[in-house]
Amino acid sequence: MGAQREPRGFPEGRRTVICRNRMILLVILLAALAPQAFAKDAITLDNYRKARKAVAEALEESGGMEVLDRARGIALKGEGTYDLSVRLQGLHPDINEPVPITEWLVMSTDGRLAYESDMLVNSDAVEHIRYIYDAGQPTLILDLINRGAFWDAGPGLEEQAGRYARMVPHVVLTEAYNSPSLRYLGWGGEHVVSFTLASGETLTVTIKSARLRKVEYLLDMPLLGDAAVRWTYDRYVRVDNLGAYPSHVTVHLADRLLKDIRYTDIQTNIGDHPLWSVPEDIEIPKQPKLASATEAETTAPGVRQIAEGVYDIPDLRAGFHVLIVEFDNYLLLVDAPSGWYEMQQLPAMNWASGETSGSIGQRFYDTVTRHFPGKPVRYVALTHWHSDHLGGIRPFIAAGASLIVSPVTRDVIMNVARARFTLEPDGLPLEKTPQFMVVDGELTLNERGRRVKFIDVGDNPHAAGMLVVWLPAEQILYQSDLFEPRSRGFPAKQHIPVMRWFVNWLDESALRPETILAMHGAGKVTPDQLSEMRVLNELAASLQTTSSP
Structure with missing residues (x-):
């Protein structure tokens, strides 16, 4: 056998000394750091006690x-x-x-x-x-x-x-x-x-x-x-x-x-405070069972066809039915909903449970791009400036869509684009400038037989700069917040004034729609509902005539 080699490195005795020295060094280091750690704990505890006091x-x-x-x-x-x-x-x-x-x-x-x-x-x-x-x-x-x-x-x-x-x-x-x-x-x-x-x-x-x-x-x-x-x-x-x-x-x-x-x-x-009780004239429906978090999970929104090339998404957010118009090479959407915060609460809670300021708008964008592959969103028309109809617009600005708006809504959107969203970040960079098509009275898109007209309804009870969307070939009128066609309990008393106003505006206009779609309620206005508002208008006019000297 050949001569055995010494192991590489230090001899055994020297290694033992070095290990011992390292241990001593570690103990000294821990001893030096311990007062700082204890001091930090003491500061944290003192801070907590001071706040509690x-x-x-x-x-x-x-x-x-x-x-x-x-x-x-x-x-x-x-x-x-x-x-x-x-x-x-x-x-x-x-x-x-x-x-x-x-x-x-x-x-x-x-x-x-x-x-x-x-x-x-x-x-x-x-x-x-x-x-x-x-x-x-x-x-x-x-x-x-x-x-x-x-x-x-x-x-x-x-x-x-x-x-x-x-x-x-x-x-x-x-x-x-x-x-x-x-x-x-x-x-x-x-x-x-x-x-x-x-x-x-x-x-x-x-x-x-x-x-x-x-x-x-x-x-x-x-x-x-x-x-x-x-x-x-x-x-x-x-x-x-x-x-x-x-x-x-x-x-x-x-x-x-x-x-x-x-x-x-x-x-x-x-x-026994009166707020616990229910007035005798209000009927209480049968009490349901509590839903679990799993049962309450929302399903992916679905696209529904209304006419050739005209669609909506019912309940994109509960009670919000958004419109989609398909052109040969692109899409037009109407409104960009967001959640709703109950500001009386502390802190305010989003009634659209689990949503952020931009998540509903992002879901809208994802739904249409998935359902209409190869057709980008070129236009988004925004009926008015209220946060629940406009708050989901940022994903569409990021995607480069042009926004069809009134001058009032344009000014609001410029502030939206400049705002910082760091609590719930989205994909819109601060340097991205929105592209607008501003409606001055009326504006029309016309491509290969598909015409869509955007009409500013003028002064109204709900919001300045309110637009409606008119599809003349299909005889479809789409409106937000001017007429709420509830499937039960129509008409809601609080909405009667604006619905009466809308019927007057419609009757004075040149429009004769076969279908009136609504962002809220059941999503579609019935002839009987229109007639009921016309009767109220006629009654009011009759009373005014009777009371005139």
């Missing part, structure tokens, strides 16, 4: 941790104003439109909550509605104008109720105090703390002189993108069994005053 002082000023239980619930009545323009639902986007609002909130200690509001939701439509939440049960919703009722059995009802419950400052403070995510952000004459809700939103809370002053959060808002929402509390009063309570609350959306409310009646020991 500030919140505890505000809770004490409000009656203490268990005050709502001792008070046996709370009932509020508030009166004030709500700005439809700030809410992106008014007559004109640049003109403030504060309208009266009255709201009620009742919250018991056994898991029941009721919220009711009476207000204009558009310039032409009043809504008076009540939500009754009961833990573990579907939510009963009362339409107090049309004297109807229906159930919401979908998932997330407990979370909905919780967002209304945070209208009560004590609920926000209690959640903050009990949250392991509570952090102290600073002191500049005010304590500023933050905490994260189970739903993922972060609330920033400002406390001054042991009283809640502000609650702020960020919202992915259709048309606005990243938007700050701020609730401000002042004019504290002493309430029996409750402690200090703010009698005045304002809500700002993107630094514009949305809501200004004064609580004129604050009660405790509520017992």
Whole structure:
């Protein structure tokens, strides 16, 4: 055998010494770092305790941790104003439109909550509605104008109720105090703390002189993108069994005053409050079973043919039926819906559950590109500037579609394109400039026998710059929000004024449509529904003639 070689590397003894030295070095390093780690933990713990102390002082000023239980619930009545323009639902986007609002909130200690509001939701439509939440049960919703009722059995009802419950400052403070995510952000004459809700939103809370002053959060808002929402509390009063309570609350959306409310009646020991009951003239439908999250999952939207080359997508979002017109080499779409935030809640929740500001528009785009392969979306016509009809436009801008709009809607879209959407990023770069075809009275697309006319209806009760879409060969008229053809309970009282206006406009125009399609309701207007509005117009004209001197 040949001579054995020594193993490569260090001799055994030397390796042992080096390993020992490395161990010693590691121990020294850990010893050096340990005070920093302990200091960091101490700072974090100190921060948490500081935040908790500030919140505890505000809770004490409000009656203490268990005050709502001792008070046996709370009932509020508030009166004030709500700005439809700030809410992106008014007559004109640049003109403030504060309208009266009255709201009620009742919250018991056994898991029941009721919220009711009476207000204009558009310039032409009043809504008076009540939500009754009961833990573990579907939510009963009362339409107090049309004297109807229906159930919401979908998932997330407990979370909905919780967002209304945070209208009560004590609920926000209690959640903050009990949250392991509570952090102290600073002191500049005010304590500023933050905490994260189970739903993922972060609330920033400002406390001054042991009283809640502000609650702020960020919202992915259709048309606005990243938007700050701020609730401000002042004019504290002493309430029996409750402690200090703010009698005045304002809500700002993107630094514009949305809501200004004064609580004129604050009660405790509520017992059997009237908001729990249902008026005798309202029939309650059979109560359904609660749906699971799996059962509530939405199916992919389907495309339905209406006439040769004319289609719609029913319920792209529940109650929104969008129009598609097919040309030889491209597509025309009408409107780009988005979700809807309930701004009375804290924080606001998207009623289109699971949606972001742009997800419905993206689903619309994906559906048409899948169903009509090889035919790009060249045009998107937008009937008016309201957020629920316009908020899904960004995917189409990114794809290079030209937008057929009124001058009012064009100005809104320019702001949409420049807005930052970092909370829920989409594919639209900031440098992308929208391409427009602006309707000045009328505008017509005409290609190989397919004609589509876009008509500005002029001054109307719903929104400035309102367009309708007319297909003369097919005798089809498409409109949004000017006529709602409900399949049951027609006519909805709140929509009668604008529907009467639309019928007058239609009868004075040169249009004689065989089919009138609608974005909302059943999606198609019946002759009987048109006749019913004409009868109301004739009756009004007759009464006016009779009363004239």
